[in-house]
Amino acid sequence: MVYRVRCFYCDGGLGKWEAGDAPWSEHAHWFPHCGYVLLVKGQEFVDACRSRAVQRTIEECMESSATVAALGAGLDVARVRRAIVRRLRATGLPFSSSEALIDAVLDEQLNEEAWSVSPHSQRLARDILAETLRDFAPRSGIIPSNAEEDRSDSQTSQTDSPVRSPTPSNVSTPSNRPTNPSQTERVTNERADNNNHERDPSPVSNTKQLTLEEENRQLREARMCKVCMDNEVSVVFLPCGHLVSCAGCGAALAACPLCRASVKALVRAYLA
Secondary structure, eight states: OOOOEEOTTTOOEEOOOOTTOOHHHHHHHHOTTOHHHHHHTOHHHHHHHHHHHHHHHHHHHHTSHHHHHHHHTTOOHHHHHHHHHHHHHHHSSOOSSHHHHHHHHHHHHHHSGGGOOOHHHHHHHHHHHHHHHHHHHHHHTOOOHHHHHHHHHHHHHHHHSOOOOOOOTTOOOGGGOOOOHHHHHHHHHHHHHHHHHHHSOOHHHHHHHHHHHHHHHHHHHHTBOTTTSSSBOOEEEETTOOOOBOHHHHHTOSBOTTTOOBOOEEEEOOOO
């Protein structure tokens, strides 16, 4: 038999009672603003009941599959617990997936004072990331902002400067140009040949298309996590500065998978 009760004061209802449940404690947990509970038991009793309930929820979350997967990836237990507590306080709900929990723990890890990055390291990470993006640019056709400005300045200077065409003395004007029929026919044939070449598909353009497709494929592979080969790279290892893994894999690594250098800190990188 399922018992359901309702408070005469706040009209709050409770059901699905189990053996050992205390009515005052359950009512204080689910309806902490009930005036009758606050009048009879007091605010300290309500706070204690809610704290015990939250602790039970935390322990249940620590045994969930998402938490087990995060701990299996090598994350610190204390950081995982703190991330769960923050999530419960903010939303009242546990993490729905291990990926969301790993991201939350990684964000906390990057923001902690023990993992804080000095201004010099931040500048180093920005320089390394900028250099990495410049390496991507020639393969992907991306023009860095400074290169684009240089090119626009060059075009502007060329436009501003007057163009002077050479006028050698031996150049004939239309008035004294010979009108030989054979020459006219030869010029007409040359123009026709040029038009045919323009209409015919050039094998060079096909080769360029294949080259662009290959470059796009290489760019996608370069942006892929070298550990799981599933997500895009999103963290920079310090001090080596390599950008080779996603956030989930980076949090579980103690050494850079590319150079095997010890990882002292992580910096989140956002690629456009």
